[in-house]
Amino acid sequence: MRKLFAATVVASVLALALAGCGTKNTTGNGAPPAGEQATDQQVQKAESLLDKIKAEGKIKIGTEGTYSPFTFHDPSGKLTGFDVELATEVAKRMGVEPVFMETQWDAMFAGLDSERFDLIANEVGIRPDRQEKYDFSDPYITSPAMLAVHKDNTTVKDFADIKGLKAAQTMTSNLTDIARENGAEIVPVDGLYQAIDVLATKRVDVTINDGLSMLVFLKEKPETPIKIVAKYPDAAHNGFVFRKGNEELVEAVNKALDEIKQDGTYLKISEKWFGTDVSN
Template sequence: MKKLFSFATIASLLVLLAGCGSSGNQAAPAPAPAPSASTEPAKQQSLLDKIKAEGKIKIGTEGTYAPFTFHDQSGKLTGFDVEVVTEIAKRLGVEPEFLETQWDAMFAGLDAERFDVIANEVSIRPDRQEKYDFSDPYIVSSAVLVVHKENNTVKDFKDIKGLKAAQTLTSNLTDIARKNGAEIVGVEGFNQAIDLLASKRVDVTINDGLSVLDLLKQKPNTPIKIVAKDPNGSKNGFMFRKGNPELVEAFNKALDDMKKDGTYLKISEKWFGADVSK
């Protein structure tokens, strides 16, 4: 038994020594390779680059606000804003895709990235500029006070206190109505406001002067009239989500080029008979 134990002990020692010798011959692990430049985060694609890559720009608009954005007798979407933004899209080398939405849902649609830009006579206001970016102004308009043709008591904005005013709830025109004490009756857009006024279901509406003049030119028998004009003109621009300066700059350049080469004036005179950029 002692001999067997000695042989087993010697065998174990030989195995142990062999293992130690082999471990000494192993190469040290290679150092981890340094990160290459290709592993660094790629620069995020701008919205302008994305639009150009896709070949189209998504445009939010009402489609019910003549003469800026509406459907003609054939059902085609047209209007001043539609023509201006279509020309801008052409100069960017992309196709315009119009997505029609009620005014009060339009800003939410831009927030949700349903649109790349809004083209709908959006007034440039400080409260909006806190959240959104705007192009340079492309049209200046004034608010007007409109009543039924038979109404001879309302002659100025101060006369609308306590009266029902048909207004879209988030419009700057509605702010004027509230400021003068009117009771706001919410509507989806310009056409509904005029329909309520013409049928005497409201007393007044404060709306865009260019829109009202266009309506009376197209439908002179509409029983409404303008009784007062707000002295402060409203500057309107195309509206974008914050953080897309390349797209805003591209719009501004296209607008500037259109004014220089006479394209803007041609569109303006077609719809209003004058330059409405000032």
């Protein structure tokens, strides 16, 4: 009986040992030890965003689609504009297809954070608080902020005059910061067109908006009852925006931008939309 029991114990021990030999060896964090092949998930994790974009053959670009002349829809419904055209040319130089994903301005950065798109092309001002969280391309356009009022307004002549007045602004724009700094009461709007509409109908007193955008708008619709009364002294430098940690993608975009400027393509796009070079 004792011999039978002993034989049973030995057999059990051998079975456990053999089972242990068949178990895949891993490190404490679940990663394979040196010399073993990584899983597909680990390979994907190590892959850079630029590698992923090139592998898929497309780059996802966040933009408003309501911000003329930078990103808007023409009468046929096609998405167009300075930023759209420039971003399309950048994608072409990178050998990938641009896929534009339209988003309201106030949700633009949240869309980038959630990886809904790979970069933002929407004339975004480069400023220190944004640079703490995001990376920017080299500047590709410079434009001053301008203060506009209704044509009947004779009291507002400069930014210092807007204290206590209602200003139509998108909530997270650097242009809104200028309005706040000068004591205006912010009235939220979705974009330039809505800001001009509420100003023209006297539902607000002022709006501070991109100077190039307003000049183009008034050139196309000179009957609009608003006027520009002041230009902000510090012009904004704007660039494409990226999530932190994607240096290879930033470098690839900057390389494409430099090529576009060097071979004259930038000047052609700039003159098409503004009649001049807006890079400086």
